[in-house]
Amino acid sequence: xxxxxxxxxxxxxxxxxxxxxxxxxxxxxxxxxxxxxxxxxxxxxxxxxxxxxxxxxxxxxxxxxxxxxxxxxxxxxxxxxxxxxxxxxxxxxxxxxxxxxxxxxxxxxxxxxxxxxxxxxxxxxxxxxxxxxxxxxxxxxxxxxxxxxxxxxxxxxxxxxxxxxxxxxxxxxxxxxxxxxxxxxxxxxxxxxxxxxxxxxxxxxxxxxxxxxxxxxxxxxxxxxxxxxxxxxxxxxxxxxxxxxxxxxxxxxxxxxxxxxxxxxxxxxxxxxxxxxxxxxxxxxxxxxxxxxxxxxxxxx
Numbered sequence: 172x173x174x175x176x177x178x179x180x181x182x183x184x185x186x187x188x189x190x191x192x193x194x195x196x197x198x199x200x201x202x203x204x205x206x207x208x209x210x211x212x213x214x215x216x217x218x219x220x221x222x223x224x225x226x227x228x229x230x231x232x233x234x235x236x237x238x239x240x241x242x243x244x245x246x247x248x249x250x251x252x253x254x255x256x257x258x259x260x261x262x263x264x265x266x267x268x269x270x271x272x273x274x275x276x277x278x279x280x281x282x283x284x285x286x287x288x289x290x291x292x293x294x295x296x297x298x299x300x301x302x303x304x305x306x307x308x309x310x311x312x313x314x315x316x317x318x319x320x321x322x323x324x325x326x327x328x329x330x331x332x333x334x335x336x337x338x339x340x341x342x343x344x345x346x347x348x349x350x351x352x353x354x355x356x357x358x359x360x361x362x363x364x365x366x367x368x369x370x371x372x373x374x375x376x377x378x379x380x381x382x383x384x385x386x387x388x389x390x391x392x393x394x395x396x397x398x399x400x401x402x403x404x405x406x407x408x409x410x411x412x413x414x415x416x417x418x419x420x421x422x423x424x425x426x427x428x429x430x431x432x433x434x435x436x437x438x439x440x441x442x443x444x445x446x447x448x449x450x451x452x453x454x455x456x457x458x459x460x461x462x463x464x465x466x467x468x469x470x471x472x
Contacts, residue, residue: 242419243418246406311329317367336359341359354381358382391413
């Protein structure tokens, strides 16, 4: 190649590079993609059978469910649909008659009872319809209890429990025993206790079933807040239509099977999860919430 031709080629390449850089500078930036969530809990082909009065009752009939890290999942359905049984299996409180459950690629169905107990203490927090607080201990001691069972150092554990009670709005109730707390306050203590071991997932079974509508709303907002700030995964079984209507993902069950599994867009969820702050009309009497039919207890295996 002659010297003039080489100079021309260099100039052309430089011009093309400048054009590309200019186009990149003025082109609209690509929207940042949402980080991919890791699979946390995977249930495949879950069956659960109970023996009741000489007959076999099949409560779950081949349930498949995948829950990712940081998700909020609500399970709904009529009484007897298998919602609570599913939560108990996923929380390793019971074992499936058939099927597998993996947690971060660990097969929970192959663990021993002692291994499952240690796993629950470390990875799962539970909140039930009845708070199950120990009446002889005050709020901060109840929150500390899972760590005490594990043998953790009391000093750091108390600091963690104190911070959690402050986070759920009970900084003024540290020394109160359960009998000195309202129903909503008792459930807040139960929620703080569920979080004290910094679990990967919180499983809640009818957590506001015994609370009035205003207190239920406050607990619901705590769930949304903790999911947003801590990225805590929540699996919630509920009869509450209001809570289900505001959740980002709703799994509907019927007759022991998953009927539908619906997700809503992030923007829609953010709007739905916003606090209900509209005050009632001055002249209108307060509307009592409709009584929820309690889910029938199933016989233990």
